[in-house]
Amino acid sequence: MNALLRGRAHVYGDNIDTDRIIPGKYTKTLDAQALAEHVLEDLDPDFRRRVQQGDFVVAGDNFGCGSSREQAPIALQTAGVAAVVARYFARIFFRNAINIGLPVLEIPDHDIADGDELEVDLSSGRVHNRTTGKTYEARPLPDVMLRILQSGGLVNHLRIHKTF
């Protein structure tokens, strides 16, 4: 896990559901690249073209609500998204993201704007907005999630440690 990330924020609103992250009609595949092709397409058809490796998706309340599809964080990660910041997340999305090694940061009071340059320190959970100079603290993760993320996801974690 690379502890210091730098990239640009792509900002969206509240209640971005998993059907908007990756529509259900595309989810029946094990090909992560095929998922990335359609990431956020109904919400922002341009996202796929604009996103750069290492960018961040930033949202308001309840990001990732709806289905249990792990294809949602996989699509974001494969498209190049390095981490997702939201005021808070829907619970299955939150677990799924950590499980596949996509960092998620809950910052209840952020006011990050589209295009802001962010620096995310995963070890401290601190997010520095290089555009505005503001710094935010993410809610700390439970220990078990931190351990999973540090192993690079739940697959690696269980392969190495055999337990949680």
Place this chain on the structure above:
Amino acid sequence: MGGMTIAEKILFQKTGRRVQPGDIVIAPVDGLMATDTTAPGALRAFEKMGGQRVWAPEKCALVIDHAAPAPNERIANLHRLMRDFAHQQGIRLFEIGEGICHQVMVEQGYVRPGYLFIGADSHTPTYGALNAFACGVGATDLAAVMLTGKIWLKTPATLRIRCRGRLRADATPKDLILYLTGKVGISGATYMSVEFEGEVFEAMSLAGRLCVANMTAEMGAKTGFVHPRGLQLPYPFEAVEPDATAQYAKTIEVDVGELPPQVAAPESPDNVHPIDRYAGTPVHYGFIGTCGNGRLEDLHVAARILRGKRLPQGVRLVIAPASRSVLLEAMLDGTAHALVEAGATLITPGCGPCVGSHEGIPADGETVISAANRNFRGRMGNPRAKIFLASPATVAASVLAGCIAPPPPEAVP
């Protein structure tokens, strides 16, 4: 220390530890389930974890329901992956046409009162109707449970919803849960357990209870319970009731006696209004089915409205029974005949067009009236279609009228 909610009590029974909301527990589970949307990823993660044998084959089930029968070769190959794995591991695989995971798990007794059950599907809290702590996860989490027989969980705080009164003649459990979803909001119970109580639930059928618990997923809940008072199951069981001194994060009190039929308008299941607000909106396509409302009594209500009538030109109705046994019953008692004669199209028991995989994608600009539980943009496969959610009774009345219309009160039992 106060008493326990149902969620706290089940975690206590599983772990032997008194838990408070926020406590992390690692608990042994009583069963798990994955579908053709989630199982392929779970099986791959299981192998990558170094998994050889699943922890308890008899407690695992795989269900081919989301895109069944396979609409293309890619999905056919994912189904084969599931069949091969089930065969190698000695796991029960429910084939195409056996039904929707959440109906099959209940019918086949995979979930029982007091269980801690993990499903790789977001509507797993449906089993709260059976007094089970049931929680949806994604593919990798499920693989970990398959490997270890355990899951880590944060103990949820509980939202209590107390309902006063009984439902009007034209209102069904779906109208009630739509109304409550509108009240709580799509994130109003995020990370929480929900407990429903009140006399309206005591007299409710199992199908109605399942429909109610099903939509706790639309409140963002981790799990949800219909109070077990009055619950009837075809086997003896010991119900887990909340203590009188249980601590709730919040209690909402609601009068339900005057509740009219409800609809959730596009594009969110919490965008709920009394049906009058949208009555007269032209509809092109009705859908009855899903883990919310594809059960026998739902088909009965639809048949009561449609028997002897014909769908008007330009309106279609697709019906996906929740399981093979629902279909068989509907065939035996004449329900299926009445529906098909009225012009409905019966499709394979399973998820059908609910999630836009196949079997009835709406066209651009069309309006769907659906007995499903989600109406997010693009949910049924086309982001340019509009989806209204309603009870099966309202769906049947609406397709017959060609526009959103309330059901005749005498049609609802």
